[in-house]
Amino acid sequence: MNLIQRLFPIFQWLPAYKKADLNGDLFAGLTVGVMLIPQGMAYALIAGLPPVYGLYASIVPQIIYALLGTSRQLSVAPVAMDSLLVAAGVSVLATEGSDSYIAFAILIAFFMGAFQLLLGVFRLGFITNLLSKPVISGFTSAAALIIGFNQLKYLLGTDIAKSNRFYEVVINSARQIDETHVITLIIGIAAIVLIKSLKSLNKNIPGALIAVIVGTVIVYSLRLDDVGVSIVQNIPQGLPSMQLPDFSLGQFGKVLPLAFTISVVAFMEAFSVAKAVEAKRRDHKVIPNQELIGLGAANLIGSLFQSYPVTGGFSRTAVNHQAGANTPLASIVSAVIVALTVIFLTSLFYFLPHAILAAIIMVAVSNLFDLTYAKKLWRESKKEFLVLLFTFLVTLNIGMVIGIVTGIILSILLFLYRAAYPHIARLGRIKGHHEFRNVTRFNNLETWEGLVIIRIDAPLSFINIQEIKDYIQRLLNMEPKTREIIIDAGPVSHLDATAADGLHTLLEELNQKGVRLVFCDVIGPVRDAMKQTGLTKTIGKENLFLSLSEAVENALTNAKDPYKKVTLQTNVKA
Template identity: 80%
Template sequence: MKHFLPILSWLPNYKKEHLSGDFFAGITVGIMLIPQGMAYALIAGLPPVYGLYASIVPQVIYAILGTSRQLSVGPVAMDSLLVAAGVSVLATEGSDSYIVFAILLAFFMGAFQFLLGIFRLGFITNLLSKPVISGFTSAAALIIGFNQLKYLLGTDIQKSNRFYEVIINALDKVDDTHLVTLMLGIAGIVIIKLSKRIHKNIPGALIAVIIGTGLVYLLNLHSGGVSIVQTIPEGLPAFTLPQFSLGQFNEVLPLAFTISVVAFMEAFSVAKAMEAKNRNHKVIPNQELIGLGAANVVGALFQSYPVTGGFSRTAVNQQAGANTPLASIISAALVALTLIFLTPLFYYLPHAILAAIIMVAVTNLFDWAYGKKLWLNSKKEFLVLLFTFLVTLNIGMVIGIVTGIILSILLFLYRAAYPHIARLGRIRGHHEFRNITRFQDLETWEELAILRIDAPLSFINIQGINDYIRKLLSDDDKINEIIIDAGPVSHLDATAVEGLRNLIDSLNEKGVRLVICDVIGPVRDTMVQTGLTKVIGKKNLFLSLSEAVENALSNTKDPYKKVTLQSNVKT
């Protein structure tokens, strides 16, 4: 039962000394979540109240089924933008059908996550490599941030999920800027930034909301053109069963699967970071999928749009002293009390302040440092990041993710097709062997080539490996024996077996002996089952590289004439 209901692993053993930390953290995150939830709902193209709806039930469900003790589940900026990107092509923003699609998206997204967890398919999310995530989130940060210019400048700028269109639309309307609105927005940004510099636990967003709302109310700024939230419906979200047609299902399906993977990756990375810091619990990937999936499915029944674990809220939760998921339940309770009693207080809340909250929040998504690190250490992976970034920025969110995944797979296949092959020499006076291009003064032999293949042998690389060996023989006709150190070879598929048969036949025709050594158990089993062992011959199979070399040297009539000095400079 503890495996299926992780709450049973912490609630029965709850300690009184944890209550103060959980209570303070729950209140802190709840205070942070109220303005943040409303702001993120705006990104998704929904009325602000839906950000509060998404902050209640999902938190409670995740607290029951999730394995992280500190993860704070709720609306986040990136998923909100994905919702806007997908739903805006299905319905008009602000319409009833738009809201229905957003809630349906949460339901199907959660269903995907739940099923992935039930069938233990969490490994699918590994398709999203770090360069893809970084490129995608950096582009999303720019799109989210610049789309807030509509509220920051107080003008009717058309939103877009393409960065260049946002810039063009903003430049067309820059002359219509409402100066008071702009000043309010800038003041909100300054307040949030300064509060973080003073102390990281100060709720800068809430302070900005209080000050901005107070100024609008006292100075009657809304009558002068400052856009405000106005009436927020009172009361808790009602239970409603989603109603949809087959056509709606087909329209929502691709986007739901995309968001389910992106959202899980975001939440899981944050949860693992918290696990590393606290080390008092273990985050289980497939159970996390179940917890997040159930949070979205049940949340959708209470008018929630897609949610996941947020980095900034989780960090605040942990720093404020959260020990168990009870902190999230307290946060949800605070948001619920706000909906019941406090919504009139947000009537005069200016949209410019919500835009300021969003713009400050997304600055953390843009990761210059990681891009610079890849440029210095891995140019190919930097190109994956760059292409993902550019496609997401200028073509579309879903297409950007798919492009990144395809490029990552192609890069992986390229590396698999052309594995590293090292030609080895022996360290003088020892039985150890090293790459002759990286070490100097190694023992090598003119008629003997020792190769180490650093990859599994499979359909994708066996032809390239065979071509490498044939070229080696054509470049140096003195070689009459090749030893393959198969220690790094972890797998041998049917195509590779056939490729090795062809290679052995080719070498036999040239009078070149092929020796294989240090074969691991599973590969050795495959060789026996496929008859490859007989083709190679037991006399050409050795347990260690040292044995294989000694055998080669003992079989020659004049071994000393084969010895040459290797003096390649280390590269």
């Protein structure tokens, strides 16, 4: 693969394009394009933007990603979660619906693309690993509730103030419940039932578009707008013009952190769904850093054509895959469908009720609320469940950006906690064999009074060396007759300078007590670190062994007073 092919993956799949792939790409492109028309307008509504900006964001970004992205089926356009993040951030900078509000949303897309491009160019895609699955699940579940409840304004036909805090939305909705516009509510509920019914019949049926058509025809035929049903009204016709974002808006202290947060969240969302499809197709490889470049270019160049932040969507990509998309040509076809709609068909959406768009959003985000994963974590890992729960609650009641940052911090703290308190196993020899196992998990193991064998299942670093020293000290206090400690260092993958200093101190303390410290099965990088820090000399080459069996045999053979063998009978743990 040459440089051009790496930078522009289109030159990998286009020269090898097969005629047999065309039907699948055309059908998938048409299906997703039809799906994107109502979906794009609905997601623009979440972001607080006029519906046409959802269509603008579904044209250029798709084409750019098709040129630069490595996934063959990922559909890049507006998504619900990023739209809500835009609304949450921009609402404190400008009044919803104003020109400056729209300009800020486009400016965020520009900086979001710039951040993703930089992360990809400098191969920093690993930074997204800070978003663990519990954090993502807690965040998306909270976002689903916030997005869904914010649509009550359109579903009930009342003037409910939007908020990115769940409790405020609930309170605002309760205060306006007596002003519900019954006809609007009926339209919205009927649309939800219609979309879900069609989806249950066949996932390939464009339920959202059918709901849009039916709802628009009914409102137009009965002139329900005259009795208070809120409609979209005029949607500008024609393709978006090319223009630079408005950098004179300033507020970069708020815009840049928001753009960076959305860039990371958006990449995680796109990359996870792209990898899921890759695992099913197995005819291409999704490359993380190139994905960042593809998504970054899609957002940056898209912002020049009045696009707000976009990323790969779960539902659209699934439909694209199921409809038979074989290459990114399907996304180009989708973009053409949306472009033709913007040029010729926007007038048809004049009587489209906002309640239909709200219904589309509610059905779409209902799949983001993942109670099954929360139950799974509760059974398997209480600590990670608490990370999910805390992220969920903070996102739900304080703010989305604060919620995801809180989740990241908690994940890091949990990781540091586990690193600070590593698993240390007390080992014994299986009777009649040369294998050693954890004495708390296996029975019929041989141990020796005065000889302690332990295995440290973690790198030795500044964060855990004190805990390891304390463990050995507690062991000596419990077993004062200990004369020799053997450390199985096979699982130790790293040794830093602080840990080396700690081992120097430990060796001095043990020498004073007449206790020999032996290491075995030390891997190359750790041996190098021992040599560089002078630890090899302090330990002594006579106390370094290639295998645990060799170390134990040496201890048993050379002991001045023979170690008394003890056979342990313990209950086996799962």
